[in-house]
Amino acid sequence: MITGLSKLGLALFTICAFFTCLQIGFSQDEVTEREYVYAEDNQQCLKCHGHKTYYFYNEGVGHEVKERMNPYFVIDSAEFYQSNHWNFSCTDCHSMDYRNFPHAGELRMEVKAVCMDCHGGDDTYAKYHFEGVDEEFIKSVHSTKHSEDFTCWMCHNPHSYKINARNNTNVKQTIIYDNNICLSCHADINKYQLISDKINPNVLVKHEWLPNQALHFANVRCIECHAERNDSILVSHNIQTKDKAVKQCVECHSQNSLLMASLYRFQVKESRNKLGFFNASVLSESYIIGANRNYYLNVISIVIFGLVFAGVLFHGILRILKK
Ligand code: HEC
Ligand code: HEC
Ligand code: HEC
Ligand code: HEC
Ligand code: HEC
Numbered sequence: 646m647i648t649g650l651s652k653l654g655l656a657l658f659t660i661c662a663f664f665t666c667l668q669i670g671f672s673q674d675e676v677t678e679r680e681y682v683y684a685e686d687n688q689q690c691l692k693c694h695g696h697k698t699y700y701f702y703n704e705g706v707g708h709e710v711k712e713r714m715n716p717y718f719v720i721d722s723a724e725f726y727q728s729n730h731w732n733f734s735c736t737d738c739h740s741m742d743y744r745n746f747p748h749a750g751e752l753r754m755e756v757k758a759v760c761m762d763c764h765g766g767d768d769t770y771a772k773y774h775f776e777g778v779d780e781e782f783i784k785s786v787h788s789t790k791h792s793e794d795f796t797c798w799m800c801h802n803p804h805s806y807k808i809n810a811r812n813n814t815n816v817k818q819t820i821i822y823d824n825n826i827c828l829s830c831h832a833d834i835n836k837y838q839l840i841s842d843k844i845n846p847n848v849l850v851k852h853e854w855l856p857n858q859a860l861h862f863a864n865v866r867c868i869e870c871h872a873e874r875n876d877s878i879l880v881s882h883n884i885q886t887k888d889k890a891v892k893q894c895v896e897c898h899s900q901n902s903l904l905m906a907s908l909y910r911f912q913v914k915e916s917r918n919k920l921g922f923f924n925a926s927v928l929s930e931s932y933i934i935g936a937n938r939n940y941y942l943n944v945i946s947i948v949i950f951g952l953v954f955a956g957v958l959f960h961g962i963l964r965i966l967k968k
C-alpha cells in the first residue's frame with residue numbers, strides 16, 4: 646500500500662514538474678543581439694539632452710559655459726535604448742537642423758510624425774491592429790473632448806514607450822507600467838494641465854468606494870474598468886466617461902471574470918494555442934477570490950480525492966473482513 650502510494654505520488658510529481666517546465670518554456674523571451682547603429686550619432690544630442698546640465702561655447706563671452714537643461718527636455722538614454730524605437734536616430738523624428746546650437750527658433754513649429762504616419766497600413770505591424778486602435782482612440786473621452794491636443798504621444802512617450810502587455814510575462818510589471826501611463830497625468834497636475842484647465846480630480850479620493858484600493862491598483866489596470874472591451878485588439882483604447890466605468894465587484898470576482906478577456910487575455914490566448922486546453926492555467930499566478938479555476942489543480946484534487954476515498958473503502962473492507 647505504502648509503496649503503491651509513493652509510486653503514485655512520484656508519478657503525480659513528475660506530471661506536475663512536466664507542466665511546470667512547459668510553463669517555464671513559454672515565459673522565456675527571445676533574446677536578440679542588438680546593434681546600436683545610431684549610438685554615436687545620438688550622442689551628439691544626448692551629450693546635452695541626456696543630462697541635467699549642458700555645456701556650450703559662448704562666443705559672446707569667449708569661453709565655454711555651463712547651464713541647466715529644462716527638466717522636461719532631459720531624455721533618459723537607458724530608457725530610450727530599451728524602447729520600441731531604440732534603433733532610431735534622434736533626427737529620424739526631429740529636424741536635422743537640431744544639430745546646430747542654439748537651435749533655430751522656427752524649429753519649435755516643426756510638425757511631428759504620429760504613429761499612423763509610419764504604422765498605418767503596413768503589414769509588418771498587422772498584429773498590433775493600429776487602425777483598430779486608432780478608431781477606438783478617436784471614440785475615447787480623451788479624444789472627443791480634446792481632439793487635436795490629445796495625441797497618441799500623450800500616453801506613449803516617444804523616448805521611452807515599450808510594449809509590455811504583449812511580451813512581458815510578469816503581469817505585475819505590466820500593470821505598473823500601464824497604470825503609470827494614466828497616472829502620468831491623473832496624478833500629475835503639470836502634465837494634466839497641458840490638456841485641460843480643469844482641476845485634476847484626485848484619483849485616490851475618487852476611488853474610495855473600492856476596498857483595499859492599494860491592493861486593487863497593484864493587481865488590476867485602470868483600463869480594466871475604464872476602457873470598453875474589444876475582442877479584436879489586445880489593449881482596448883476606448884476610455885469611456887466615468888459613468889460607464891466598471892463598479893460591480895462580480896465583474897472580476899466571478900468565474901467568468903472580465904480579467905480573462907482583458908488583463909490575462911494574451912496569456913489565455915497563448916496557452917490555448919500551445920496546449921489546446923480551454924482552461925488555461927493563467928490565473929494560477931495570482932489568486933482572485935471567486936475567479937480561480939486551475940485545470941491541473943482540479944485534476945490533481947480529483948485524483949487525490951479518489952485515492953483517499955479508495956483508501957478509506959479498502960481500510961473499511963479489511964476491518965469488516967477481519968471481524
Ligand atoms: C549644446 C547642447 C545641445 C545639443 C548638442 C542639442 N540640444 Fe536640443 N536643446 C538644447 C537646449 C538648451 C534646448 C532648450 C532651449 C532651446 O530650445 O534652444 C533644446 C531644445 C530641444 C528641443 C525642444 C524644442 C522645443 O522648444 O520644443 C528638441 C526637440 C531638441 N532640442 C532636439 C535636439 C536634437 C535632436 C539634438 C541632436 C541632433 C539636439 N537637440 C542637440 C540643447 C542642446
Ligand atoms: C520616434 C520618434 C522620436 C525619436 C526617435 C526621438 N524623438 Fe524626441 N520627440 C518626439 C515627439 C513626437 C516629441 C513631442 C512630444 C509631445 O508632443 O508630447 C518629441 C519631443 C522631444 C523633445 C522636447 C521635449 C518634450 O517633451 O516636448 C526633446 C528635447 C527631444 N524630443 C529630443 C530627442 C532626442 C535627443 C532624441 C534622440 C535620443 C529624440 N528626441 C528621439 C519624437 C521622437
Ligand atoms: C517615424 C516613424 C514612426 C513613428 C512616428 C512611430 N513609429 Fe513605431 N516603429 C517604427 C519603426 C520603423 C519600427 C521598427 C523598429 C525596429 O527596427 O524594431 C517601429 C516599432 C514599433 C513597435 C514595435 C514593433 C515590433 O514588433 O517590434 C511598436 C509597438 C511601435 N513602433 C509603436 C508605435 C506607436 C504606438 C507610435 C506612436 C505613439 C509609433 N510607433 C510611432 C516607426 C515609427
Ligand atoms: C490614454 C492613454 C493611451 C493613448 C491616448 C493611446 N494609447 Fe496605445 N496603449 C496604452 C496602454 C496603456 C497600452 C498598453 C501598453 C503595454 O502594456 O504594452 C497601449 C498599447 C498600445 C499598443 C500595443 C498593443 C499591442 O497589441 O501590444 C499599440 C500598437 C498602441 N497602444 C497604439 C496606439 C495608437 C496608434 C494611439 C493613438 C491613435 C494610442 N496607442 C493612444 C495607452 C494609450
Ligand atoms: C495626457 C494626460 C492624460 C493621460 C495620459 C490620461 N488622461 Fe485621462 N483624462 C485627462 C484629462 C485632461 C481628462 C479630462 C477630460 C475632460 O473632461 O475635459 C481625462 C479624463 C479621463 C476620464 C473621464 C472622467 C470623466 O469625467 O468622465 C477617465 C475615466 C480617464 N481620463 C481615464 C484615463 C485612463 C484609464 C488613462 C490611461 C489609460 C488616462 N486617463 C490617461 C488626461 C489624461
Ligand code: HEC
Nearest residue numbers: 824827828831846848851862865866867870887890891892
Ligand atoms: C475597479 C474599477 C476601477 C479601477 C481599477 C479604476 N477605476 Fe477609475 N473609476 C471607476 C469608477 C466606477 C469611477 C466612477 C466613480 C464615481 O462616479 O463615483 C471611476 C472614476 C474615475 C475618474 C473620474 C473622476 C471624476 O470624478 O472626475 C478618473 C479620472 C479615473 N477613475 C481614473 C482612473 C485611473 C487613472 C485608474 C488607475 C490608476 C483608475 N481610474 C482605476 C472604476 C475604476
Ligand code: HEC
Nearest residue numbers: 855856857864865869870891892893894896897931932933
Ligand atoms: C477590475 C476587477 C476587479 C473589480 C471590479 C473588483 N475587484 Fe476586488 N480584486 C481584484 C483583484 C485582481 C484582486 C487582487 C487579488 C490578489 O490578492 O492577488 C482583488 C482583491 C480584492 C480583495 C482583497 C482580497 C485579499 O486577498 O485580501 C477584496 C476584499 C476585494 N477585492 C473586494 C472587492 C469589492 C468589494 C469590489 C467591488 C466594490 C471589488 N473587489 C471589485 C479585482 C477586482
